[in-house]
Amino acid sequence: MSTTIPVTGPPPYDVVVGHDVLASVPAALAGTQRVAVIFAPPLAALAERVAALLTAAGSEPTPVPVPDAESGKNAEVLARCWDALGAAGFTRSDAVVGVGGGAVTDLAGFVAATWLRGVRWAAVPTSLLGMVDAAVGGKTGINTAAGKNLVGAFHPPAVVAADLDVLRTLPPADLAAGLAEVVKCGFIADPTILKLIEADPAAAQQLDGEILPELVERAIRVKAKVVSTDLHEAGLREVLNYGHTLGHAVEQIEGYQRRHGEAVAIGLVYAAALARHAGRLDDATVERHRTVLQQLRLPTTYRADAWPQLRAAMNIDKKTRGATLRFVILDGLARPATLEGPSEELLAQAYSEVAV
CATH class of the missing domain: 1.20.1090.10 (Dehydroquinate synthase-like - alpha domain)
Structure with missing residues (x-):
């Protein structure tokens, strides 16, 4: 059972909240050849589930592991993500998925906003904070030594899949x-x-x-x-x-x-x-x-x-x-x-x- 909450944009997109809602990700990214799945290592199993759904829908997933939490939300990790997209030959018709808490979805969204001046992306928030705040609204970015979220871009996702079952892993x-x-x-x-x-x-x-x-x-x-x-x-x-x-x-x-x-x-x-x-x-x-x-x-x-x-x-x-x-x-x-x-x-x- 799920609830769809529209965000009327521009551009418009849906936040899908409930149980077993991960299938909304490949549906929103239909037509992409390659999809970078950015995730923190503790969420590797969930990232693999998302990758399997993308593969079944005809896309080619590229796993991109990043450090967990705020330690991965910086310019060094951002550059590594760009390198991964470049090595895989990502074009403007490809996409990014962020699987993780608010820090990971902020990073993934900024990767998508800056690659070729903007490609599609989807958020799979795995924390309560990510579901109710970070993943909704199109604000993406990284931290710097000067402060939190001072470097970023407004880049709304194609969908936010807030699967409540994922919260069972949270301390x-x-x-x-x-x-x-x-x-x-x-x-x-x-x-x-x-x-x-x-x-x-x-x-x-x-x-x-x-x-x-x-x-x-x-x-x-x-x-x-x-x-x-x-x-x-x-x-x-x-x-x-x-x-x-x-x-x-x-x-x-x-x-x-x-x-x-x-x-x-x-x-x-x-x-x-x-x-x-x-x-x-x-x-x-x-x-x-x-x-x-x-x-x-x-x-x-x-x-x-x-x-x-x-x-x-x-x-x-x-x-x-x-x-x-x-x-x-x-x-x-x-x-x-x-x-x-x-x-x-x-x-x-x-x-x-x-x-x-």
């Missing part, structure tokens, strides 16, 4: 980390997400229950609606970065060794505190951030002595304009807004609510 900590992005969607657009989690936090993490699939679908619908109207992050799409300004800074100073969702959880609490100190958000909604994340056993605090490093890292956030720092905040539940140029005092006051 509980990775599943919980992915739920941070789901919680974000609850605060910016769909409060029912928050109610479902708060009613039974344990059920929200049960793969065989009814709650987790609903949470996944609801989060994908939030993102699909936003990116359908703003592919290039010119306006509305910035709301999806709620919690990410501080979150990305945490990831950077930890050398991208911390789970993205854990960093975002800390960033969500910070953004809520910032909105309260700016007189924009009520106390109850601010505290709700902390409690719902704690129910999922996600972090809500960070080291007090890290503030100077975090503050410096936030200067190169993608939402910054010139020397003006910009944050996505809330003016109320499901009422995202922007805070431009907050004072240093305000920034530090908000961090005091996160610092330990």
Whole structure:
């Protein structure tokens, strides 16, 4: 059983969510002669299943293993992928598939965006984070020493195949980390997400229950609606970065060794505190951030002595304009807004609510 969630582009494509949905990949890439299957070694068996489906559909798969997680999302690995495509003789009518978590699908999409100025690609996200965030929306890219996702391109996939059965391979900590992005969607657009989690936090993490699939679908619908109207992050799409300004800074100073969702959880609490100190958000909604994340056993605090490093890292956030720092905040539940140029005092006051 599966659900198809359309992203209306341009160009339009579908996110297929459910069980046994991998066949949607060769269907979306029909007519390709060669397909590079980019994957992390722990997912070799799944990559082989995707390759077998492509072979049965008449395509010739080329396996391209890459390092797992953020360690593989850099210029060196990108160049190795280009070399693999060049050695296999890839043309503009060929395609790329990314099989892995958000880092792998970000990389695969950027490989596709840059090879011959753009070839088709498909995402097979294998983490909850990848399903509800990274693989949906057409944002592709790599990390550099200067920061996370600063080099990339907007290049929508031909399809996203979110097979819920794959989540069975995830450690509980990775599943919980992915739920941070789901919680974000609850605060910016769909409060029912928050109610479902708060009613039974344990059920929200049960793969065989009814709650987790609903949470996944609801989060994908939030993102699909936003990116359908703003592919290039010119306006509305910035709301999806709620919690990410501080979150990305945490990831950077930890050398991208911390789970993205854990960093975002800390960033969500910070953004809520910032909105309260700016007189924009009520106390109850601010505290709700902390409690719902704690129910999922996600972090809500960070080291007090890290503030100077975090503050410096936030200067190169993608939402910054010139020397003006910009944050996505809330003016109320499901009422995202922007805070431009907050004072240093305000920034530090908000961090005091996160610092330990």
